Amino acid sequence: xxxxxxDNFSFGPSALTVSVGTxxxxxxxxxxxxxxVSTDDAKTFKSKVLDTDxxxxxxxxxxxxxxxxxxxxxxxxxxxxxx
Amino acid sequence: xxxxxxxxVLFAKHAQHVVLIHFPIALFIIGVFFDFLAQxxxxxxxxxxxxxNLLVAxxxxxxxxxxxxxxxxxxxxxxxxxxxxxxxxxxxxxxxxLVLLVWFMHRKAQRKQGDALPGxxxxxxxxxxxxxxxxxxxxxxxxxVNGAG
Numbered sequence: 001x002x003x004x005x006x007d008n009f010s011f012g013p014s015a016l017t018v019s020v021g022t023x024x025x026x027x028x029x030x031x032x033x034x035x036x037v038s039t040d041d042a043k044t045f046k047s048k049v050l051d052t053d054x055x056x057x058x059x060x061x062x063x064x065x066x067x068x069x070x071x072x073x074x075x076x077x078x079x080x081x082x083x
Numbered sequence: 084x085x086x087x088x089x090x091x092v093l094f095a096k097h098a099q100h101v102v103l104i105h106f107p108i109a110l111f112i113i114g115v116f117f118d119f120l121a122q123x124x125x126x127x128x129x130x131x132x133x134x135x136n137l138l139v140a141x142x143x144x145x146x147x148x149x150x151x152x153x154x155x156x157x158x159x160x161x162x163x164x165x166x167x168x169x170x171x172x173x174x175x176x177x178x179x180x181l182v183l184l185v186w187f188m189h190r191k192a193q194r195k196q197g198d199a200l201p202g203x204x205x206x207x208x209x210x211x212x213x214x215x216x217x218x219x220x221x222x223x224x225x226x227x228v229n230g231a232g
Contacts, residue, residue: 009227032225033168035159049159051166071158073227074098 001025001057004078006034006050006070011078018060020082025057026050034076039067100150101226107147108219110140111182115208118189122205130200134189141186144179151175167225174218181211 002022005012007029018024026036028050036056038044044066047056060066060082070076114136121129155161155172164172185208192200 032227033166048162049164049168072225 003027005029006036006076009073009076011068011070011076014077015079015081017081017083020060020063022082023057023059024080025055027055028052033072034070035072036068037071039069039077098154098226100147100154101222101228103143103147103150104219104222106143107140107182108215110136110143111185111215112212114140115185115212118200118208119205134193137182137186137189141183144182148175148179167221171218171221171225174214174221178211178214178218181207181214185211 002016002018002024004016004024004026006026009030009032011026016024026047028034029052031052033049033051035049036045036047036058038046045058045068049072050056060080063082066080066082068078068080114133117129117133117136121127121133151172155164155168159168185204188201188204188207
């Protein structure tokens, strides 16, 4: 399991490379609520609003690049590359 | 993203709610300021300035409420809110009602020409200004303007 920390209005790491089948967990360590939403039209993954210390997990079953953003703060972006 | 898609225009990278909100905040606070000044100086001109500021504040509240609710329904798919977002929503609704109420009191007095504005409007205006300020502060905190973002 790989973790992405949400803090100070950013995803860390902003770009992450994992292998197929990996579960990525986003943890909100910020004081502000955030979401994790894939940028593609199909919305491959989409979390509910994550308050402080709440988590969201998604297992990547296919190789590819998965850009995502926070729908409350669209300038917050990240990317998961699945190999 | 499509430039003519309503969701794109309203939210993605634009976030019209956080842009539009500055109009009612500024107009309402200035309107209240001039109303207090008019009361103190006993000048009709200042009262007129207050009225028109409060009128435009009330009008500009409508698109702010609409874009805020649409952001909740479209971007967050209407999910049950909690914490700061819920507080912002509740405070925003109360503030909007108070802004409209204050304008309505001024409108009512103006329609009955010569009628003095009721004295109890002043504490209501003061309370409304506090609600507007707190709602704006919460919004700024949520958007990152008042925080690290």
